[in-house]
Amino acid sequence: MGDEFEVFVNGVPQHSGTDYDRLGGVLVFRRSLAKEGRLGFWRWLSLFLGIAGTYRQNDSVDVIYERDGRRVVASDLPFEAAG
Numbered sequence: 001m002g003d004e005f006e007v008f009v010n011g012v013p014q015h016s017g018t019d020y021d022r023l024g025g026v027l028v029f030r031r032s033l034a035k036e037g038r039l040g041f042w043r044w045l046s047l048f049l050g051i052a053g054t055y056r057q058n059d060s061v062d063v064i065y066e067r068d069g070r071r072v073v074a075s076d077l078p079f080e081a082a083g
Contacts, residue, residue: 005065009033033059033079 007014007027014020020029034057061077 005063008062008064010060011062027061027063029079032081033057033061034081035059035079 007016007020009019009029014029016022019031020027022028059079060075061079063074063077065072065074
């Protein structure tokens with residue numbers, strides 16, 4: 001990853017030094033991010049029937065950078081929870 005890039009969490013622009021830090025080739029966010037796991041059968045069924053909604057945290061990280069003079073979007077990047 002080059003020096004110039006844009007970072008978004010859930011479509012909201014993030015700022016280096018405020019929202020995240022860069023340690024080598026890794027971005028370390030200053031707030032907790034989480035990805036909703038696979039839905040089990042009962043959870044899926046309750047959503048399908050309209051009995052319950054899904055309110056779990058399901059963050060998405062996107063990075064826009066330049067490669068060979070073109071803007072490239074890396075979308076829904078994987079991340080690890082700190083711990």
